[in-house]
Amino acid sequence: MAAPVIVEATVKQTATLIFMHGLGDTGHGWSSALAAVRPPFMKVICPTAPTQPVSLNAGFRMPSWFDLKTLDIGGPEDEPGIRAARDDIHGMINKEVSAGIPANRIVIGGFSQGGALALYSALTYEQPLAGVVALSCWLPLHKQFPDAKVSSDDVPIFQAHGDYDPVVPYKFGQLSASLLKSFMKNVTFKTYNGLSHSSSDEEMNDVKDIISKWVK
Numbered sequence: 001m002a003a004p005v006i007v008e009a010t011v012k013q014t015a016t017l018i019f020m021h022g023l024g025d026t027g028h029g030w031s032s033a034l035a036a037v038r039p040p041f042m043k044v045i046c047p048t049a050p051t052q053p054v055s056l057n058a059g060f061r062m063p064s065w066f067d068l069k070t071l072d073i074g075g076p077e078d079e080p081g082i083r084a085a086r087d088d089i090h091g092m093i094n095k096e097v098s099a100g101i102p103a104n105r106i107v108i109g110g111f112s113q114g115g116a117l118a119l120y121s122a123l124t125y126e127q128p129l130a131g132v133v134a135l136s137c138w139l140p141l142h143k144q145f146p147d148a149k150v151s152s153d154d155v156p157i158f159q160a161h162g163d164y165d166p167v168v169p170y171k172f173g174q175l176s177a178s179l180l181k182s183f184m185k186n187v188t189f190k191t192y193n194g195l196s197h198s199s200s201d202e203e204m205n206d207v208k209d210i211i212s213k214w215v216k
Helices: 028-037 079-098 113-123 170-183 201-214
Strands: 005-007 015-020 042-046 051-054 060-063 106-111 131-135 157-162 187-192
Touching: 005 028, 015 028, 015 079, 015 113, 028 042, 028 201, 079 106, 079 113, 106 113, 106 201, 113 131, 131 201, 157 170, 157 201, 170 187, 187 201
Parallel strands: 015 042, 015 106, 106 131, 131 157, 157 187
Antiparallel strands: 005 042, 051 060
16 A cells, blocks of 8 residues: 555644545545644544555556445445455554554544545444544445444544535435434534535535544
């Protein structure tokens, strides 16, 4: 895996944000937008996914956290790939914890496929994290939940989705949020009217507000 893009804290670091990009992007794609909304004491880590063939795109090789076979909610999923990517993210969290940042001061997040990985990684991490920012995404391997969950029920989740998303249908976001709400205590699902498969200034301002609530 390529070295992650790291935006150091501008004062003494007491918190970390680990954020995963969407399919075909790199860590550079989100680093400046996140640097603009994080608190000064927060380090931002934007890893780049390994380049691998993606079934959904006719086997074309691109940065991808795991193989995507279909974007049909009931379709087959790359379970070994999802678990391997999750282990990588857990390794990044553990590295921050070893460096002295407590898990409850670490936010993980992502966009699209990266948001899916963030949700799965947070729910299968034993220590409670500060929160999860899940943008334009879905919960992978959803049929395994809540049985697969090892996290605390209290980990806050902020899920955001545009209602004009042609890539990850808005309905998938809604279905994932209602499933999450059935076993997690603090799930917010916010709709952005007219937003396609992308982010917006309004959404990034909301991300800024929510992160500053989670890690003061």
